[in-house]
Amino acid sequence: MFVDRDGTINPDLRYLAEASRVEVFLGVAQGIRLLRSHGYRVLCTTNQSGIERGYYQHADVAAIHARVNEILAKGGARIDAFYYCPHAPESGCACRKPGTGMLEKAADDWNVDLAGSAIVGDRSLDVEAGEALGLLTVVVPPPGHERRVELELASREIQPDIRAAGFLEGALRVLTRG
Numbered sequence: 001m002f003v004d005r006d007g008t009i010n011p012d013l014r015y016l017a018e019a020s021r022v023e024v025f026l027g028v029a030q031g032i033r034l035l036r037s038h039g040y041r042v043l044c045t046t047n048q049s050g051i052e053r054g055y056y057q058h059a060d061v062a063a064i065h066a067r068v069n070e071i072l073a074k075g076g077a078r079i080d081a082f083y084y085c086p087h088a089p090e091s092g093c094a095c096r097k098p099g100t101g102m103l104e105k106a107a108d109d110w111n112v113d114l115a116g117s118a119i120v121g122d123r124s125l126d127v128e129a130g131e132a133l134g135l136l137t138v139v140v141p142p143p144g145h146e147r148r149v150e151l152e153l154a155s156r157e158i159q160p161d162i163r164a165a166g167f168l169e170g171a172l173r174v175l176t177r178g
Ligand SMILES: [Mg+2]
Pocket: 004, 005, 006, 007, 008, 012, 121, 122, 123
């Protein structure tokens, strides 16, 4: 079970660098708890080109991920592992979404059955990466950004399997696969 980070777990603040600014959307802890109680590993896969661009360091990303899990712990949830691509788009790496390298590495590390798994994200690149691996694709727009998300999907002619109004609904629909 793959989840995007910025715009999915926490508000997308554009190159978030400080753990102290991390907030987690309503319903995320509950949704992750539910998924984990049904046996899913929750693996966060996130593009963090801010590293290669020099906006922040690996240690900042590690601190942010520790903070996300600290917040989730208050809701009885946790993300099992975080994977991130530190490269800029121009580098042409295989790990940056919509490339599949990062998800494949995570799937390998955690023995994920891709056909029975899913990706939850807020952008076409999450859907594209998921589609390429045969995952169930779920889009959850950040609150207040529903129209922007729809326009972005339409501009890339991308159709997710599921559109959910919030993370918890997305998690429930992953469990029912529809
Ligand atoms: Mg995102």
